[in-house]
Amino acid sequence: MDLETSPPDLYGRPRADRFFARLTAFGDWYSPALGRPGLRRSPRRGEARGVPPLYLVVVSHRVVAEDVVELRLADPSGGTLPAWQPGARVRVTLPSGRERHYSLCGDPADRHAYRIAVRRIADGGGGSVEVHDALHVGVRLRVLRPRNGFAFCGEEKVLFLAGGIGVTPLLPMARAAQHAGVDWRLVHTGRSTAALPYTAELTALDPARVTVRTDDAQGVPDAAELLAHAPRGAAVYVCGPAPMLLAVQRALPASPAAALHFERFGAAPIRDGHPFALRIGDTTLTVPADRSALDVARELRPDLPYSCRQGFCGTCVLKVSAGTPEHRDRRLTDEQRAAGLLLPCVSRAAAGETLVLEV
Missing domain, CATH: 3.10.20.30 (Beta-grasp domain)
Structure with a gap:
């Protein structure tokens, strides 16, 4: 999609009930390809040679919002896990052999479990359905160590914009901002309150700094409205579907914000493509x-x-x-x-x- 072309709405959907049908599994550009013939690890990216994967067990599987489950993954022996920073992802090999990437949404201070949350996408690539239906407590998984391509820089003024399940990398950032005394705001958008995970956890940090903005109550917002929440000169961190990112990028120059950091759910729009x-x-x-x-x-x-x-x-x-x-x-x-x-x-x-x- 061209930046000069407005999407159908902020989420790129013709109707509100198709918001999450457009999402695809996360990608992690620092993870190496595994088990694919003819492809070796690039020396510029991926796991360092000799660094083994983790073999973790699902210790908790619970529903945290409509069509969203939360998993906690821990070392079967009870050992501590590698440290991570807000914005990090892990790459999980599912029982089917599918490999998917998920943002860590727990507390980095908790070294005994990694927390991820996954929205079920019935017509997606099958990974989210497998997480919901097959990853019960006791299932063991191969997990690559956390990598971070969406690091929180800790600016003095910050606006976090979350599109639905896009709140997962932003929740640890908001927690870090609160602990550091940063002037922060967070806007969580989605279809309905029931569809938004971790609302209570976010508002517990500071209810005055969190805005929940749902389509069923207030209609679909535009990017200018969302960016109006930014303190003057703030850095914006946004995670959501591609049309949301494009709309925010396009509206940024006219907003109070000064910088933009983002993470995509899936592929970027194709530019300069030919049949x-x-x-x-x-x-x-x-x-x-x-x-x-x-x-x-x-x-x-x-x-x-x-x-x-x-x-x-x-x-x-x-x-x-x-x-x-x-x-x-x-x-x-x-x-x-x-x-x-x-x-x-x-x-x-x-x-x-x-x-x-x-x-």
Whole structure:
């Protein structure tokens, strides 16, 4: 979506009840691809060599809002967990083999459990449904150590803007801001109060600093209205769907705020895209200018793995046997690209080109 084009509403949805159908699983650009042939860890990103994953057990599974469950993950032996800072994520391998990334939303001072919260998206990629239905107390999971691509800088004045489940990385930031005596505000938006997790926990920090803004009570807000809550010269931290981020970015210059930090739920809008084709076996698929090669390929092969959808993690790597890709990822090395590897979540091809994939 072009920054000069307004989305249908702040959440990019035609109707309020489709807000969360547009969300996709989080991506973590610092996590390495695991178990994918031909892709090795980049020396620039990912787990340091020799650093083992964690094997944690689900010790709590509870509903914290409509279609939202909270999990607490702990060391089975009761040991302490690696430290983390507000904004950090963990990468979880689910029992099915799917890999998903979730923001830590607990207290960094609690070294005995990691807390995550996941909204159920019935028509998503299956990860959230599996979390809700299969991750019962006692299930053991492989978890990569926390990584942070959305760090809280602790500015003197801060506005946090949360779109629904986007509150998860912002809750620890708000707690840190309160403890540090920062002048902070938080606005939590969503369909209804029942759909918003952690409202009570947020307001317990300081009810005067937290605004709950629901569509059913007040209508869908616009970005200028949300940014009006910012103290003069404040830094804005926003987490939510892509149209919300774009709207906030566009409205920022006319607002009291001075800086913007954000984290996406999923893929960024495609810019400068051209139609091209994918050939998988005997089938040729057209990739429109506004869709990713990954999304189109998954229509034929829904088993293709993916995670971040932002060209960072490497989970969706495929091999190109013919055709010239336009690489737009931030993961593959020159040698890997020369060997024909491609991250179809972001990379494309010139107009009219056909990429032959080994799938």
